[in-house]
Amino acid sequence: MKHVYLFDIDGTLVSAQGMGGKAFRRAVSEILQYELAWQTRDFAGMTDAGLFRRALSEKGLPHDETTISALANLYHDYLGKNLAEKPALVLPGAEKLVRQFASQSGIHIGLLTGNTRRGSELKLAGLWQNFGFGFYGDDHAVRTDLGIYAREQISAKFGEHVEITIIGDTPNDIACARAAGARCVAVATGAYSADELSEADEVIADLTAWPAVFN
Template identity: 40%
Template sequence: MPVLLFDIDGTLLQSNGVGRQSVNAALAALAGETFDFSDITFSGKTDRQIFREVLEAGRRCGLDVSADQADRFGELYQREMEQNLPAATVEALPGAVDLVRQLADDDAEVGMLTGNLEPLAYAKVERIGLGEAELPFGAFGSDHHDRNALPAVAAQRASERYGREVPTSELVIIGDTPRDIACARAAGALVVAVATGRFDARQLREADVVLDSLEAFSLDALPAAA
């Protein structure tokens, strides 16, 4: 049985802009003003990478910020998200909740691999009725700014949880962006891409398996690990 690692945004759920709203509020709290960062894409990036990119762009726009303020920015962002998320429109994507619950019921080895800071990852999935019972471990944006470093973190945590060595080649990363695919490839892991985020099936064709949604997910359809 492989270790299945789910991305969150665009894969399990949509949070409909609450992240950008909270980044904007955190930036205003940090710098006293904000700017238009709509050209910075968030898809597939870790929160810490997003913080760095927004601060660097803000500096170029004349804001009194620097990349070394990323940790403080993250603290402000987490505070804003914790305030905004309860009232945000958070929607489970097709098949996501049923699949994760069924896998958990079947004692599958399931966790998360996401760019979200760990507390916010759990706060988001709780909005769709999932939590540590179904997704008991993972690797998060709070672990490293580089998404490609997260599979090794997840493999180590899986090894500790299941009492056996879990190499990254035994991971299956399930996500919705080309960055999820690149992350899996860098780790020698399998990757399942779902076209429920910002990218269509054609843009995700480099994945081992491409699905229209998690409703079509099947363990039997996974190719054998290399």
């Protein structure tokens, strides 16, 4: 049996310390001439593609792909600048666990995140190189659809006899895992408490507690 572990990014592996939301708001402000009033949980567990579409809907504009592409490009520019000044903070246990998994035979690790591929690379910095594949917020706008897509791609790559575990920090990660027919380990290092993540198969305080899940 092959084992695939798919990691969320924000609130799971790293904290961008508000730099992602800041870049997103600035891109929307400049291109759409619209000031977002969203809070942290409005971003948590969502896909970037879905967030761009939500911003367009609030402004009363169609989901035009040219505009979405322009928003994404400007967002990436500002995100890169913001993170150069204030890099993302690697969360407890994340680097050790990722490197441990990456070195073990029979285990494959990837990303399943609402971030775009470019946004993922910027936020993860040195951790990025450990992930051989991923499923991103520019693959699908809806998180559960992203989970189904991930299952299909993993089955094609590794065969049907594979156990998938999704690691994330929001109820959307749990819903994504259910849609994918995957196990879910939730970590309470993001915007949601352990109680709010209780529908996951396992809930841990942070990734330093990972060994206890399997003991």
